[in-house]
Amino acid sequence: MKKYWSVFKISFVQEFVYKANFIMWRVRNVFQIFIVFFLWDSIFADPGRELFGYNRAQILTYVFGIIVVKAFVLSARAVDVAGEIADGRLTNYLLKPIGYFKYWLTRDLSSKALNFAFATVEVGILYFILRPPLFLQVSPIYVFAFLVAVALAILIFFHLLFITGLVPFWYPEAAWGAQFLFVWVFTEFLSGATFPLDILPIAIQKGLYLTPFPYLVFFPIQVYLGKLGAIEIVKGLGIMAAWIVFLRFTTNWLWHKGLRVYRAEGR
Secondary structure (H helix, E strand, O other): OHHHHHHHHHHHHHOOOOHHHHHHHHHHHHHHHHHHHHHHHHHOOOOOOEEOOEEHHHHHHHHHHHHHHHHHHOOOHHHHHHHHHHOOOHHHHHOOOOOHHHHHHHHHHHHHHHHHHHHHHHHHHHHHHHOOOOOOOOOHHHHHHHHHHHHHHHHHHHHHHHHHHOHHHOOHHHHHHHHHHHHHHHHHHHOOOOOOHHHOOHHHHHHHOOOOHHHOOHHHHHHHHOOOOHHHHHHHHHHHHHHHHHHHHHHHHHHHHHHHHOOOOOO
16 A cells, blocks of 8 residues: 555656646636636526526536536546557556556546645636636535545546557557547547536437446536436436446456557567
8 A cells, every 4th residue: 555655645746747738737727617607607697597407606606616526537647558558668567566557546646636736726716706606515415425426437537548548559559549539529528527418409418328428527516516316316326336347347358458469569
């Protein structure tokens, strides 16, 4: 356990090595929130207006919730797995007494801790500047369910990202492309990190719920807003747990298949 705690601390410090990259990541998130905020703020300019099942306080809380949930769920160092496999650096880990999966999960948690700290500051600053009406969830049951949903979402995204990171075992030149398609296209738009998914037609929503993406951002925020009943929450958490089991099995299967064809190119 001590070695993973050491990995956590070292990874936390390493986040500050590439200061420009980290700052630009945070700036991009803030600008994205500004755009989404002013879009919905203009739509709900009338304080009494309700649209898509949201009032002004709920929709603006959703926007601020994106900052917090993304800091926990979508910030991940495991995005570098693909590069390590593609250029042969994976060999360094295979020769050490450390679990590669646990190693990257630890690094992910370190990254999330730092991103959450900055996200908290950003939310405070944005709230001071924008002064939006926000929905405060006071039910401890809903808050607990929200925290459980976020924890499960972290594991889902980690497995999804790790799986895409294994693509270079077979196609080393496709490392960057697979990550870009997954992180910036599928996840960003299908998770609810840009807009609430329940504004889409019912048929599309049903199709999306056959994938794990809505459970990354949209579902946890819906739980916090109290827009789901107890049965829906339990069902959603059960589906998330099922996805984790399935993705974990798939990850292990692909990992062992990949090691059989690993050529350690570049080493």
